[in-house]
Amino acid sequence: MHYHQYYPVDVINGPGTRATLFVSGCEHQCPGCYNQSTWRLDGGQRFDQAMSDRVIRDLNDSRIKRRGLSLSGGDPLHPANVPHVLALVKRVRAECPGKDIWCWTGYLLNELSDAQRELVALLDVLVDGKFEKALADPGLLWRGSSNQQIHNLNARGEAGERIPSLVCS
Ligand code: SF4
Numbered sequence: 001m002h003y004h005q006y007y008p009v010d011v012i013n014g015p016g017t018r019a020t021l022f023v024s025g026c027e028h029q030c031p032g033c034y035n036q037s038t039w040r041l042d043g044g045q046r047f048d049q050a051m052s053d054r055v056i057r058d059l060n061d062s063r064i065k066r067r068g069l070s071l072s073g074g075d076p077l078h079p080a081n082v083p084h085v086l087a088l089v090k091r092v093r094a095e096c097p098g099k100d101i102w103c104w105t106g107y108l109l110n111e112l113s114d115a116q117r118e119l120v121a122l123l124d125v126l127v128d129g130k131f132e133k134a135l136a137d138p139g140l141l142w143r144g145s146s147n148q149q150i151h152n153l154n155a156r157g158e159a160g161e162r163i164p165s166l167v168c169s
Contacts, residue, residue: 030130
């Protein structure tokens with residue numbers, strides 16, 4: 001996997017102070033996309049073990065307390081990225097207790113493949129859907145157009161199962 005950009009301290013992409021990784025590779029080609037330079041899977045730099053270690057180290061850095069990790073792009077759920085993002089998310093879960101994980105994707109939650117679902121099961125929040133230029137609204141929080149939805153994946157039903165619930169208004 002390649003990544004386009006990494007912000008070790010970020011207060012824009014998600015709640016609180018975070019670390020944010022923009023991965024390379026997106027197949028949605030939304031008209032009006034402001035991140036076209038992230039479409040190519042081989043753009044940017046290789047996301048190697050050292051980079052994975054750096055993300056974990058930053059999340060655990062007690063000098064600048066991060067609430068969690070944001071995964072954006074590009075598309076972290078591009079099929080070619082899924083195994084690599086899954087490995088990172090598993091590390092965050094195992095090595096960074098208490099940190100939340102937000103992820104932005106152009107795919108729809110109810111249309112994901114089994115591999116994508118395996119990854120999404122480890123997230124706290126998924127913001128889904130392509131960017132729709134006609135529905136763009138700069139006043140929206142954490143999404144570019146009103147068709148996109150913020151799913152709280154930590155909501156649970158009576159039986160304890162995870163039930164995605166919308167948190168956007
Ligand atoms: S999903 Fe995001 S990165 Fe991909 S084309 Fe659409 S707006 Fe651009």
